[in-house]
Amino acid sequence: MKRNDRFKPFARTGVIAGAAAFTLAISACNAAGPQAQSTPTDVSFGPTTSEAAGPIDSFTWMITQEPATFDLDKDSGTAENTIMSNVCERLMKLQPDLTTTPHLAESAEWTSDTTVVFTLRKDVTFHDGTPMTADDVLWSMQRHAAKGADESDEYANVTDMAKTGENQITVTLKQRDAIFLQAMAGNGGIVLNRKVVEAQGANFGSPSAPDACSGPLKLEKWSAGSNITLTKAADYWDADNASLTSAVTFRWADDNAIVNALTSGEAQGAYLDSPATAGPLQKSDKVQIAQGPSTNVWSLIATERGALNDERIRQALSLALNRQGVAQAAFGGLAKPWKTPVGPGAWGYEEPTFSSAYEALTGAPTQPSEEDLKKAKKLVQEAGVPAEPIVVANSGDSIRNVISSALVEAAQKIGLTAEIVTIPRQQYGDFYSDASLRAQADLFSDEYYISKNDPVGFYKNGASTARVNFVKFIGEGYDNKVKEAQATTDDAARAKLAIELEKQWTDAVVWIPVAHTPATIAMAKDITGAPSSASFLYYPWAADVGSSKK
């Protein structure tokens, strides 16, 4: 997982949270807000929108903030990735269905337990027309792996990288690493044109610098503070996947302004930060909404403060929580009640196996039944009611308000008392690093996601050494199973281990999962083709956008 924008959704709304909420209400011509909306029926769910019928000249896309830099080794978040996924290609390629295939590397083979060999394509050219060489690839990988680089954690197990042939790079790792190839479809696998990067020096990534990549679109112009334009790359090496559009303009604004830009037809699309934003857009006859898999889940994360260190209290609260109510009230029905702390976007392989294992999980009902409540009360009785009330942290934004209230309600139903403490939103992210802040609350709610499509990438967070395992959960054999899963490159075997980890984690309710927030795309009805899954962060989605009519 990369620099997360998790801290940003609330940071961004900041001072004008009231304004945003207000607009959502009036843009929908419905002062009642999202709570009043019925469950949507016209939102399709799947990895992509229907295929484009033909090319289009150009379109305008909204993002929620101006990118900070296009040197993704310095930093990257949603804004940077949404744009650069179209500009920069990687050794591997993430597909809309969130699986990974070879790309700039025509193959990637494990030749031993600890060596992986990349055979590079010979026909790739960068945007300035120069051909990609193995030297460029090696240099790029070393740049990503350098200490302090944003992607260096992806290379943590790498002990050596070398050019072992005209078109071949061999990577040696400390241990077998099942995630490594997936990581090469992310920003850690971007191949840069060394000549261009070095010519720019420290300026690389700033508004005046050109891109140094190959890809269906290239960076045309970044007018700082105003907009960014990509244009179709001339003579793109992969002609079958050339861009259908000649130009894309990116503009940025807050959620409310994005809603207005889409309804007025000033912009043609946006990947929405929160499904809640889609509420008012559903009323527009010019805009279509689609959703697809992501790994994002809102959870209530238990801290080491005390009351929730007893697993039975966590289980009881999980059983009593009204997830359906949260999905409806906080997200207008566009989020899904969820039983695990990581979304279905993580099922990047063996999807049916993961799906049926998920169905079989218990302990996190959509809405608590009488039976669930009875079970929960019994657990509380066994554990004993904590001397002090359970404290849940809020930040005053609408999603957390709903989740905190739901937790208080759940506690009341099963004979516990819970209260809400409000923490300034600017400080909320510090829960992960500041033990004294965690001492103020038993639970804090947050949206968590991982950038790789593998549940193992999440469940390593339950290892006894993990930073976010605040309740010191130690599952029997769990740590070893994590290590084994990370080293298992066979998909079926890894899925089996991942499901065992999932079962142990969810049985112990290390965090209380609440709702899965799918990737949500809003697009003008006359264009189509973009993926609706979270793949837009790494897959060249804009190249697929075209006219919906022939």
Added chain:
Amino acid sequence: MIRAATRIAGMILTLVVSSFVIFAAMYAAPGDPVTFLIGNPENMTPERVAEVKAQYNLDQPLIVQYGLWASQAFVGNLGTSFQYHQPVAELMATRLPATLALVAMASVLFIVAGVGLGILSALRQGKRTDSTITAATTLAASVPSFVIGLLLVSIFSVQLGWFPVSGAGEGFLDRLHHLALPAVALAVGAVAIVSRVTRQSMVEQISMDHVEAARSFGLAPAKLIRRHVLRNAWGPILTMVALVVASMLAGTVVVESVFGISGVGKLLVDAINTHDFPVVQAVLLYMVITYMVVTTLVDLVHPLLDPRIKAKDKKS
């Protein structure tokens, strides 16, 4: 000469004190920049936290950090943004034009409308026009600018499609078109204040003896107003206009957010939320300086408009 020197010394002192207060306030504010700089909670090991703190001098005592910053700022280096990895001066340079254009347009609007309505109100003192203007401006002043902004957007942009929804536009005419609604939203509250001050100041002047005297000599009403009333009433009006403009330079944030304009106000709020200290420092410093410049300008212009002040200055 001595007056100018004390004045400059005073300004420098104000800058030093205010910049230190801003600096200290940022540190007292809840939240830690390290959280943003590291980002990924899984990477928040004590070692990494210490490393990042050292890299950005965040492990130094407050006064040392202030010293490092001030000595650099003194030679014109405002530092590098934590978030954008760009020199803060460059960031400011790309954001300022939108904000300045917005404030300039709003100022023209509120000065013309505010002074105009104020004069009209004063001349129709006690009549229906007067009470209508007072009531309307009171209402306008009580509605927050973001609410006005949202209403304007939903009517004139979304429903009628006459104006763009967001952005600041490029090129002169496009910019005028883009900033028209935000400027109106920003100006509405100020119209009320300025019209009120104009009215009050005029009413006071109208009741003065010399005005009465001039009127009894049979001076034409228009001339009377121009020469005797308005001329003497300018002082408080100008002071109020200047204060409003100065506060607008610092207060565009809400309107910028509603209209999706990447201006200085938006930059400041984002920087506060991400604890981007160098940017917060620079933007607030810009605000302090513009405030000082505007108020100093008013002090300089005042005597030119009102000879009585000049005369008083000479005597003292």
